[in-house]
């Protein structure tokens with residue numbers, strides 16, 4: 001287990017920033033369904049700087065690149081630099097680990113599977129990528145990592161990070177690309193009482209649901225949004241966004257989704273797929 005420690009003696013609330021599904025391209029004008037993804041990502045970073053303070057780390061929950069290039073990952077490194085906080089990442093279905101490995105880790109971006117954060121919390125950072133397909137799955141090694149961290153640090157509240165949503169979100173076209181065989185994941189979680197939250201990307205929309213006492217959260221992309229509760233592919237006209245999470249010393253999570261104000265980006269809502 002690749003572990004790290006952050007804010008070792010912090011006893012109070014800890015604020016984290018989630019940025020997800022940036023879908024960057026090598027060309028700076030590269031666009032996904034009409035949205036230039038580097039520019040929308042940069043606008044998110046600018047508004048984070050103006051509107052979100054005192055966060056201790058950035059969580060990048062996958063689909064960092066859309067075109068598999070080293071250059072797209074370099075855009076991400078350069079893009080989050082102004083936030084001046086450590087960034088923990090995991091791969092999504094669109095990511096290409098050989099290119100990621102050429103750029104990460106960087107001084108700011110950490111390759112970590114496990115983070116002890118403050119006195120009360122741990123983050124478990126899982127890789128749900130199945131190479132070449134949009135759906136996700138967790139290997140036996142990843143499930144063992146999860147079980148081991150939850151067992152070894154049973155007195156710590158736990159937030160689990162993975163790219164794919166581990167239960168249907170309500171859109172048939174997206175739910176076929178969820179975490180497959182997710183009963184194994186839920187079985188591990190049900191053995192432990194210290195799991196407080198699960199944080200995903202992938203569905204490009206806000207989700208906040210309690211599942212057997214565990215809070216399941218997903219977050220808007222920094223580029224295009226998918227329309228909630230739509231069985232067929234459909235885009236939402238909502239602006240790009242991000243999420244803040246306050247991990248409280250009593251195990252609660254205060255969280256909020258933020259979206260771009262004065263947004264200049266509009267996705268091609270007539271698009272039939274991507």
Ligand SMILES: [Fe+2]
Nearest residue numbers: 021063092202
């Ligand atoms: Fe995505």
